[in-house]
Structures are given as structure tokens and as C-alpha cells.
Amino acid sequence: MTTASAPVLEIRDLSVSFPTETGTVSAVDGVSLDLAAGEIVGMVGESGCGKSVTAMSLAGLLPGSARVTGSVRLDGTQLVGARESALRRVRGREIAYIFQEPMTSLNPVLSVGRQIGEVLQVHERMSRRAARARAVELLTLVGIPSAAQRVDSYPHQLSGGMRQRVMIAMAVACGPKVLVADEPTTALDVTVQAGILQVLRDLRDRLGTSVLIITHDLGVIADIADRVVVMYAGRVVERAPADDLFAQPRHRYTAGLLSASPQPGRHAGTDRLTEIPGLVPVLASQPDACTFADRCPAADEQCRAAAPPLEDVGGTDHVAACWHPCATAPTAAQEANR
Amino acid sequence: MARYLLTRAWQSALTLLMSTIVVFVGVRALPGDPALALAGEDRSPEALEAIRRHYGLDQPLPVQFAQYVERMAQGDFGVSIRTGTPVSSMLTTALPVTVELSVLAILIAAALGVGAGVLAAVRRGRPAEWLANGLALIGLSVPHFWLGLLAILYLSVATGLFPASGFVPILEDPVDNLHHIVLPAVILGTGLAAIIMRQTRSAMLDSLSSDYVRTAKAKGLRPRAVITRHALRNSLIVVVTVVGLQLGGLISGAVVTEQIFGLPGFGKMTIDAVFQRDYPVIQAVVLLTAAAYIVINFFVDLLYSVIDPRIRVTGDPA
Numbered sequence: 321m322t323t324a325s326a327p328v329l330e331i332r333d334l335s336v337s338f339p340t341e342t343g344t345v346s347a348v349d350g351v352s353l354d355l356a357a358g359e360i361v362g363m364v365g366e367s368g369c370g371k372s373v374t375a376m377s378l379a380g381l382l383p384g385s386a387r388v389t390g391s392v393r394l395d396g397t398q399l400v401g402a403r404e405s406a407l408r409r410v411r412g413r414e415i416a417y418i419f420q421e422p423m424t425s426l427n428p429v430l431s432v433g434r435q436i437g438e439v440l441q442v443h444e445r446m447s448r449r450a451a452r453a454r455a456v457e458l459l460t461l462v463g464i465p466s467a468a469q470r471v472d473s474y475p476h477q478l479s480g481g482m483r484q485r486v487m488i489a490m491a492v493a494c495g496p497k498v499l500v501a502d503e504p505t506t507a508l509d510v511t512v513q514a515g516i517l518q519v520l521r522d523l524r525d526r527l528g529t530s531v532l533i534i535t536h537d538l539g540v541i542a543d544i545a546d547r548v549v550v551m552y553a554g555r556v557v558e559r560a561p562a563d564d565l566f567a568q569p570r571h572r573y574t575a576g577l578l579s580a581s582p583q584p585g586r587h588a589g590t591d592r593l594t595e596i597p598g599l600v601p602v603l604a605s606q607p608d609a610c611t612f613a614d615r616c617p618a619a620d621e622q623c624r625a626a627a628p629p630l631e632d633v634g635g636t637d638h639v640a641a642c643w644h645p646c647a648t649a650p651t652a653a654q655e656a657n658r
Numbered sequence: 659m660a661r662y663l664l665t666r667a668w669q670s671a672l673t674l675l676m677s678t679i680v681v682f683v684g685v686r687a688l689p690g691d692p693a694l695a696l697a698g699e700d701r702s703p704e705a706l707e708a709i710r711r712h713y714g715l716d717q718p719l720p721v722q723f724a725q726y727v728e729r730m731a732q733g734d735f736g737v738s739i740r741t742g743t744p745v746s747s748m749l750t751t752a753l754p755v756t757v758e759l760s761v762l763a764i765l766i767a768a769a770l771g772v773g774a775g776v777l778a779a780v781r782r783g784r785p786a787e788w789l790a791n792g793l794a795l796i797g798l799s800v801p802h803f804w805l806g807l808l809a810i811l812y813l814s815v816a817t818g819l820f821p822a823s824g825f826v827p828i829l830e831d832p833v834d835n836l837h838h839i840v841l842p843a844v845i846l847g848t849g850l851a852a853i854i855m856r857q858t859r860s861a862m863l864d865s866l867s868s869d870y871v872r873t874a875k876a877k878g879l880r881p882r883a884v885i886t887r888h889a890l891r892n893s894l895i896v897v898v899t900v901v902g903l904q905l906g907g908l909i910s911g912a913v914v915t916e917q918i919f920g921l922p923g924f925g926k927m928t929i930d931a932v933f934q935r936d937y938p939v940i941q942a943v944v945l946l947t948a949a950a951y952i953v954i955n956f957f958v959d960l961l962y963s964v965i966d967p968r969i970r971v972t973g974d975p976a
Contacts, residue, residue, distance in 0.1 A: 381872065381875060381876055407878075408879075408880065409878065411875070411877065411878035412877035412879075413878060417873070419869060419872070419873060419876075421869055425869040425873045426870055426873065427873070427888050427891075428870070428892065428967075428968055429892055429965065429966050429968075430888075431967075438874075438877060438879065438883075438887075439877045442877070442880070476967075490873075
């Protein structure tokens with residue numbers, strides 16, 4: 321689904337840091353990423369690797385204490401450092417969000433129709449009646465049965481999957497160019513997950529929305545993403561088309577992630593999943609070194625002396641930040657870990 | 659809903675009956691004999707006997723109680739032992755004063771408390787929050803009888819901005835009525851305003867950091883809509899609870915405030931009646947207060963389900 325046309329969302333050298341009592345914590349460090357029209361990009365990494373902070377920083381949704389530098393262009397418009405009033409016009413209309421917890425992310429005291437309608441009232445200047453009617457259409461679009469009745473329901477009267485569909489309906493109400501889905505399926509049952517991912521795929525196909533899906537679940541990525549960005553300790557360590565990444569992970573961290581996930585064909589009991597030794601480093605100091613060096617089986621002096629740049633590692637559009645990338649043999653990583 | 663109302667009505671009736679018994683027995687357990695107070699100079703046993711017979715005080719207590727409940731059920735609260743006027747007519751003059759004072763005090767307290775609480779939460783860590791917190795501390799720690807005296811001293815006696823005492827019925831002259839009652843209402847409302855402010859502030863801090871407020875911001879809503887429609891609406895349940903709980907305090911506060919500002923309300927009537935062992939008046943006053951409490955709490959409960967759709971009233975005991 322990748323196209324050569326100008327990207328809808330262009331992230332360049334995005335960094336986010338937070339001042340704390342013990343010094344500045346750098347949560348995101350020099351992230352660059354393009355999102356083409358109608359493309360689904362998966363952003364994967366462990367908890368605390370900076371995925372969500374990256375997502376929130378795109379539309380300026382971080383708390384005021386956050387220091388954001390770099391560039392985020394949405395259809396050419398610079399969002400980093402933009403005025404709050406300008407950001408408000410973009411939020412919900414051109415870039416919309418779906419959050420992890422559909423229970424707490426919906427307002428418990430407003431009907432779902434009202435919450436969906438709100439976006440339309442503020443951005444499309446619709447009347448309350450028109451917005452409500454449109455909300456019914458949107459609920460139908462995301463696959464909620466008998467939407468005309470459900471539009472007056474409150475969040476607590478819906479199941480988790482239904483609530484997440486409501487969140488999606490709310491997000492796509494104004495036909496945004498970019499949809500940021502932050503762990504949209506994490507709080508849901510596996511069967512419900514598949515349904516939600518199908519809704520996202522449908523919307524991409526029908527509305528041409530670009531989707532940035534953030535997750536720690538490689539299964540979700542494999543299911544839906546065209547391209548994948550792997551983040552580790554605030555940096556992008558590998559970026560590749562989804563098929564390539566799963567077939568030939570080049571960064572040692574990606575390889576570790578893949579071998580730590582269950583794969584079909586491996587036998588329970590005989591084959592143990594491999595863990596990545598060590599912990600995610602504290603983000604307080606970003607040393608001039610590979611952030612993964614302390615946990616990497618292939619690390620040497622060079623890795624501890626200089627941070628590797630994101631470089632082409634062969635294949636189409638496949639880059640990794642590693643001094644010693646894995647061999648290109650498809651199963652090398654898995655083999656090494658057996 | 660019908661079942662809920664029925665249950666509540668039954669519970670309320672029971673509570674009322676209980677308070678009637680408590681008041682009836684309590685008043686008679688107080689030292690002092692109304693017949694003696696009424697007899698004045700003529701304290702001959704015959705005279706006392708006649709008085710007791712006249713007021714039914716010679717009957718056994720259970721009989722007195724039954725007669726009392728029977729009369730009350732017909733809207734007859736009896737006749738004041740002290741003045742000889744029907745209690746019901748005393749109530750019709752005193753009650754509007756107290757109701758107006760209390761309602762105004764609640765409105766003022768809610769407006770000030772919610773406003774300052776929201777401001778303190780939104781402007782967290784800035785001068786506006788310190789100011790609101792400081793004022794709340796003063797409102798909580800300064801007793802309002804003293805605040806009332808200060809207000810009379812500086813706002814009435816020294817500057818003449820407000821009348822120091824007295825009351826004009828609202829139907830007679832609404833403007834003058836407001837002029838007389840606004841100062842007592844503000845004074846009575848200060849403590850409540852401070853409590854509401856603190857509760858609103860902490861509830862707002864909770865809602866402002868919630869996921870649904872993040873969602874509201876991500877939708878591109880204006881800060882005003884985020885704060886009022888999303889954060890405040892979710893905080894109101896706390897405010898309503900606090901107001902409901904503080905009503906008892908408000909009623910006793912009204913008694914004191916009426917004394918200070920010389921308002922001819924419920925409070926003055928109560929105090930006079932207690933000093934004179936005026937059984938019928940005390941009984942009526944306490945009973946009416948209990949009834950008001952029950953009714954208001956019922957409305958608070960109903961209000962919950964209006965504010966928060968997750969709370970649905972049912973007939974099942976909580």
C-alpha cells in the first residue's frame with residue numbers, strides 16, 4: 321500500500337524530554353517517520369520505549385512540561401510549536417486518536433451519540449440534531465448493530481469491543497487524514513481484537529485514512545501493518561515493510577522480540593521462548609552509544625562508543641540502527657536462539 | 659421507578675415517626691414543667707391541675723402521643739403554650755424567612771465554591787489556586803457568628819451598606835427583602851462554600867487527569883467545553899453529595915445567623931420555644947426540620963441519577 325506520493329504525515333527528528341527533579345528525562349530521541357496516504361504503519365516496542373509519547377506529541381497532547389523539538393508536518397502544516405488554537409482545529413478533524421482503554425477514555429456521563437456528535441458540532445459546525453443523525457451513520461459504519469438505539473446508550477451499557485468501536489466512530493467522524501491508534505486492542509479479548517482490526521482496515525480501504533497503530537503486540541502488527549517501526553528506549557532501531565521485518569529482522573533487538581513471541585510450528589514444552597536479558601535502560605541519560613548494547617549478544621566496543629545511525633540494510637526500504645546487523649539468512653535469528 | 663418511590667416514601671414515613679417519638683419523649687425528659695411556667699403567680703395545685711387538664715398534660719404519655727400524632731396528621735400542630743397562637747400560623751410566618759435564607763446561602767455557596775474549586779484545579783500551582791485555598795481555609799476556620807458580627811460592624815454600622823437587622827417579606831418589597839437577607843446568606847454560606855470549593859478542586863483534579871478528558875482534548879474541543887462538559891460534569895456528583903451532607907450544619911447555622919441578624923425565622927422561634935419549654939412548638943419545629951432533611955436528601959438521591967447515568971434508582975435496598 322506504500323506509494324511514492326508525498327507523505328501525509330512527515331515526522332523528522334522528533335524528540336521529547338521532560339524535566340524532572342533528578343534532571344531531564346529524554347523519552348523520545350530523534351524519531352523520523354513518514355506515513356503515506358492510506359498506509360497502515362505499526363509502531364512496536366516494549367512499555368516505556370516512547371511509543372505513546374511519540375503518538376501524543378504529534379498533535380501536541382502532552383502536558384505543558386514536555387519539551388518537544390523536531391518537526392511534524394501534517395499535509396505540509398507544521399504542528400510542533402504550533403499555536404494551541406491551530407492545534408485545536410487539527411485535532412479530531414485531521415488527526416484523530418483512539419486510545420487503549422475504551423472504558424475510561426469515554427466520558428461515563430455523556431451518551432455515546434453525544435460524544436461522537438461533539439466532534440462534528442465543533443469541527444463541522446453541525447447542529448446537535450444533524451450531529452446525532454450522523455453519529456448513527458458512523459456507528460453503523462464501525463459495525464455496531466441497531467445503531468439508532470445504541471446512539472443514546474451510555475458507555476457503561478456497552479461491551480468493551482463496542483466501546484472501542486464507538487471510539488473509532490468518534491475518531492473518524494470528520495474523516496481525518498491520520499488516525500493514531502494507541503494500543504487499540506490491548507484491553508480487549510482476542511476475538512474482539514480481530515473485529516476491531518478489521519474495522520480499522522475497512523476504514524483505511526473506504527476512507528483512505530492513514531493509520532499509525534501503536535502496540536507491543538507483534539501479532540497485531542503482523543495482522544494489519546504495511547510497514548513497521550521498531551522503537552527501543554526512545555529511538556527508532558529498525559524500520560521495514562512488515563513482511564520483510566518478520567522474515568528478516570536485522571536489528572538484534574527486533575530479532576530478540578520476534579524470538580520472544582510464540583511462533584506457529586514450535587512445540588510447547590520442548591522449545592522455550594527466548595527472553596531478552598536485562599531491562600530497558602533508564603531514559604534519564606541517552607549515552608553516546610547504542611542503547612541496546614547492554615542487552616545485546618553481539619555488542620562490542622564500537623557499540624558502547626558510538627550510537628549507530630539508521631542505515632539501509634538491503635531489501636526495499638529496510639533500515640536498521642545497528643553496527644552488527646543480523647545475517648540476512650531468513651531464520652538466522654531463530655536459529656541462533658535455539 | 660414507582661417501586662423506588664414507594665420504598666422511599668415508606669422509609670421516610672418510618673424515619674418521621676421515629677423522630678416524632680424521639681422528640682416527644684426528649685422534650686418531656688427535659689427538666690421544667692410547662693404548667694408551672696404558665697401558671698405565673700397562681701401556683702395553687704388546683705390552678706396547675708386545671709392547666710394540665712386544659713393542655714392534656716394530665717394524660718398518660720402514650721395517650722398524649724397518640725392524640726398528638728392524630729392531630730398532626732390533620733395538619734394541626736397545636737397551640738403554643740407560651741403565646742396561645744396556633745403553631746401552624748407561627749410556622750407560616752417564620753418558615754419563609756429560614757427557607758429563603760438557607761436557599762440563598764446554598765446558592766451563593768455553590769456558585770462561589772464550584773467556581774473557586776474549578777479555578778483552583780485548572781490553575782494548579784499558580785496564584786489563583788493559592789488564593790482559593792487560602793480563602794477556603796479562612797472560610798472553614800472562622801466561625802460564622804464571629805464573621806457575622808464583623809460584617810455587621812463594618813458593612814452595616816460603619817458604612818451603612820446593609821441593614822444590621824430586621825426583615826422585609828419578599829412579597830412586600832423584593833428589593834428591600836434581598837437587601838436585608840443577602841448579608842446573612844453570604845455569612846451563612848461561607849463555611850459551605852469553603853467545603854464545596856475543596857471538594858470541587860480535588861474532584862476536578864481527578865477528572866482533569868482522566869482518560870476521557872484526554873479524549874476530549876484529542877477531539878479538538880475548546881478548553882471551556884473540556885472543563886465544563888467533561889471534567890466538571892463528572893465532578894458534580896461529589897459536590898451534590900457534600901451539599902446534601904452539610905444541610906444539617908446549614909440548618910443549625912441558620913439558627914445562629916438568624917439570632918445575630920435579628921431575622922424572625924425558624925431559628926429564633928426554636929430558641930424561644932426551648933427556653934420556655936413550649937412543647938408544641940419544639941415538636942413542630944424539630945419534626946419539620948426532620949421532614950425537610952428527608953425531603954432534601956430524597957432530591958439529592960434523585961439528582962444523582964440525573965448527573966450520572968450509571969446511577970439508576972431502583973427499589974432494591976442499597
